Amino acid sequence: ELPEPAIRIDIPERSKTTDNISVEIHANVNLVQDVKNAVDQKAEGIGLYRSEFPFLVRNDFPSEEEQTGIYRRVLEPMGKKPVLFRTLDVGGDKLIGYNPEHREANPFLGYRGIRFSLGNEDIFTEQIRAILRAGCGYNVGIMFPMISSVEEYLAARDLVYRSMEDLKKDKMDFCEDPSLGAMIELPAAAEIAGDLAEISDFLSIGTNDLIMYLLAVDRTNERVEQMYKPYHPAVLRVIQRISDSVGDKISSLSVCGEAGSDPALLPYFIGSGIRKFSVDPKRILKLKEGVAGLSAERCEGIAKSMREMKRLDEVHSYIREHIMPGQ
Ligand code: PEP
Ligand code: MG
Numbered sequence: 001e002l003p004e005p006a007i008r009i010d011i012p013e014r015s016k017t018t019d020n021i022s023v024e025i026h027a028n029v030n031l032v033q034d035v036k037n038a039v040d041q042k043a044e045g046i047g048l049y050r051s052e053f054p055f056l057v058r059n060d061f062p063s064e065e066e067q068t069g070i071y072r073r074v075l076e077p078m079g080k081k082p083v084l085f086r087t088l089d090v091g092g093d094k095l096i097g098y099n100p101e102h103r104e105a106n107p108f109l110g111y112r113g114i115r116f117s118l119g120n121e122d123i124f125t126e127q128i129r130a131i132l133r134a135g136c137g138y139n140v141g142i143m144f145p146m147i148s149s150v151e152e153y154l155a156a157r158d159l160v161y162r163s164m165e166d167l168k169k170d171k172m173d174f175c176e177d178p179s180l181g182a183m184i185e186l187p188a189a190a191e192i193a194g195d196l197a198e199i200s201d202f203l204s205i206g207t208n209d210l211i212m213y214l215l216a217v218d219r220t221n222e223r224v225e226q227m228y229k230p231y232h233p234a235v236l237r238v239i240q241r242i243s244d245s246v247g248d249k250i251s252s253l254s255v256c257g258e259a260g261s262d263p264a265l266l267p268y269f270i271g272s273g274i275r276k277f278s279v280d281p282k283r284i285l286k287l288k289e290g291v292a293g294l295s296a297e298r299c300e301g302i303a304k305s306m307r308e309m310k311r312l313d314e315v316h317s318y319i320r321e322h323i324m325p326g327q
Contacts, residue, residue, distance in 0.1 A: 011042045015288045021296040023270065025287055026082075026278040028256060032073045037281035045082035047204065047278020048143070048256040049074055051127065052089050055096055061123055067130035075138045084141040084204070084278075085131045086183070087124070087156075089113045092209075093220055108218060113146025118155055128163045135175030143204060147182040147189050153196060181252070185209035190238050194245035197253075204278065205242060207257025211235055230259045231315045236268060240307055243273040254278055264319045266290045271303025 015023045026047030027038035038046055054062055054070050062070070075083055090096050091104075091112020104110040117124035131142055144156045157180055167174045182189065182196050185206030189196065197203055207230065212219055214234055217227045229235070239255075246253050254276035259265050261283035269277070270291070279287055302322065309315050320327075 011285055012288055012292070013042055014044070015291040017270065017291055017294050017296045017299075019295045019297055021270075022275065023291045024254075024276040025284055025291070026084075026254070026276065027281045027284065028278050029074065029281075032070060034281060035074055035077050039077050041281045041284040043081075043281065043284060045084070045139070046074070046078060047082075047084055047254050047276070049083060049085050050089065051085055051087060051131075052094050052096075055088060055090065056094060061126075064126040064130045064133075067127060068133045071131055071134035075134055075140070078138070080139055082139040082141060082179075084143045084179075084181070084202070086143045086145055087114070087127055087131075088117055089145040090116055108212070114144045114152055114156055115146060117144075118152065118159075121159065124159060125163055128160050129167060129174075132160075132163060132167060132174040132178065133172060135178060136173040138175060140175045141179040141181060141202060143181050143183055143202075145183045145206070146185060146209075147196065148186050149188065150192065150195055150199065153182050153199065157199075183209075183256075184242055185213070185257075187214050187238070190214075190242050193242045194247065197246040197249045202252040202254070203242075203246060203249075204254045204256045205239065205260075207235075207239075207255060207259035210238070210257065211259070214238060229312055230262065230265065231319065232312055233309055233315065235259075236306055236309075236315070239269070239274075240272045240303070251275055261287055263287075263290050264324050267294055267299040267302040267323055268306050270294060270296055271299035271301070272307075 015025055024044045026045045027043035028048040029035055029038055029046050030050045030053050091110060092108045131140065142160060144153060147153050160180060179201035181200040181202035183204050183206045184190055184193055193203060211228060211230055215227060215229065215232060217224050219225050219228050243250060250273050255269060255274055256278040260277045261279035277287060306315060306318060
């Protein structure tokens, strides 16, 4: 147990810009233990629960019962607040040793995320049933990773619907109205974000993977990692295009990758219409302070200037001069 801090920092429940625009701040959670940090930091919900972690730390796939127990422990402390469960995102950098299918020449372009889940319906169904069962009485969302097409999203959604019918037949209690959505983390998904928005309840931009795939840079490869550039003009423009293409569903669009908690990019995101962020709980306070110090109107001007830049060094000098002076 940590001692009570001598000075209590008052963390506001809600965040608003100086011109009174609400910006929601949710938490990214990897382990059940981290939920406490989300609550302490007054997160408005969990915008990304990375469900693969219980799968990574063991020797076999956890059963439906085990998963139901884990997911309940994520939901209970959050009460009525929304919790987005991202379904299993194995493959790429998250390999499960006991899964023989993980050996591939290009794992980041291989059998990962929703591809693995749709190819292993039994494992996927168990997970969906566990989320739905744990979610009875809670505000639950189910988010699919690595979506690359409308068909893939519909196939995943269909499996959720079928699982709900089966749970009804099994006379089990479950969440009957989960919200369903997709991560936008592939350039293909960014291009069709408007189409995905029409058939989903929410979308979340996973900048970690989106930047990697857009720039074709493997961050885990030392030779090229310095080419991983969140401020690259292509990244800035794609964010704007996603935001524009979801139109009046903008309030259900969030950013859940690391870039969402970068103070240098915050005015750009707000100026591009983003009103929801999900970040590491450690970053919540700083992000809330950041939002409280900005006007959405000024952010629009900043975003307009940044979006027109052609070179990365222009973006860097603009950030140094106008967004983070003295840093
Ligand atoms: C992302 O890709 O931005 C993301 C949030 O997912 P992960 O970091 O778990 O791949
Ligand atoms: Mg990702």
